[in-house]
Amino acid sequence: MRDGINIAKLGMPSVALVTEDYWPQGDFVAKSLGMPNVPRVQLPHPVAGTGETNLSRIAEQVVDDIVSKFKSSGDL
């Protein structure tokens, strides 16, 4: 989340990927760093360590959302 915000503050499009369990923390960080609407996409939890097949499946599920958020992030 913090990486996404730091990149956005540099003026570059960014979309943070945040897993479900850490979504509330993402909201907190976004608010505390003054960018409550910074684009983010929710992933299931866990992602790390769940294997390549699962990672590919998740990527398929969220790729359109990520691209969409990238396209609209310039509107912020």
Add this chain to the structure above:
Amino acid sequence: MNPVLEAIDESAALEQLHELGCTDGLPVIIPTAARVERMVLATLLDGDLVLGEMGPGMGVATVEKVAIAAVMAGCLPDYMPIVLAAVKAVILPSFDLTEMQSTTHCTAPLIIVNGPARITCGPVASGFGALGPGHRANASIGRALRLAMINIGGAQPGSSDMALLGHPGKFTYCLAEDEEHSPFPPLHSSLGFKTDDSVVTVIGAEAPHSVIYSGNADDPENADKLLAQLAVGLANFATNNAILTGGAAVVVLNPEHADIFSQANMSRDDVQNKLWQFTHKPVSQLQQVGGAFGGGRDPDGDYKTFNKPEDILILTAGGSGLYSMVMPSWCAGKHKNSAVSVLVETDQFCEIPL
């Protein structure tokens, strides 16, 4: 009725309690007669009902005295069934409270709550930061037991509680099992209780040791690697478990690590058995670091850190991620630091409005 102290106001009363050694060093809620009566009332028990003696001072624990500790700790009346069960657990002879309170080891009673009382007598947290600050029930229930151990059991640092340093869990050390995210049956049902019972399990334990493991579902040895990592933390050669042997210990799996065992089709028994095997160690290593404790064994053989797999308590708690926790133990006393479980009696308790 216990002796009543007098003070001109609550600030003066607090200073008096600090001076008398009745606190844990932090401010307490002043246990006025009205507050204590309210706490006793919640139990629907007679305040003079004797629960047993608490060593090393052999003070008599009554419902009223436990209620005083609960008030001082900041408990809500709702928490009393769990507090009483925890006190009853440490009073049982198999807990070896006198020895545990008097040892130079840092041991502190870890309270594990299972069953519906996690919610009805709490909520007792089992997720993110369950052993850290911010959860009133966890903080005050564990603290109430500690204050009972101080004020009823007579434990004072350096004169009757001889822990060389102690650890922060001696202020409070309480969590619930995350039964909803555990792939195993609730801990208390594995210990012989009914699933819908509410149970407190108490074990004297060291501070929690963090165990990092980054899983890889594509690795066929994923579960074994996690087990090996847990075993290192559970019985490294700095622990009493590895040196004194024969005690119990606790493994708190975060849901992600618990799921690794579920994916490997391992039951709690399977995990316990493997951990038991993984903590067998070469006598030659014990003799290098264990001093006199390593004597009398075949230097070419192995030895068992735990006498039996069931001595390793496995539960699920915490947020989901890289870190689980292990709590080695003291491994001494007549009963070798065994875990003790007691039913939480909720049927005769009454709700006290705020």
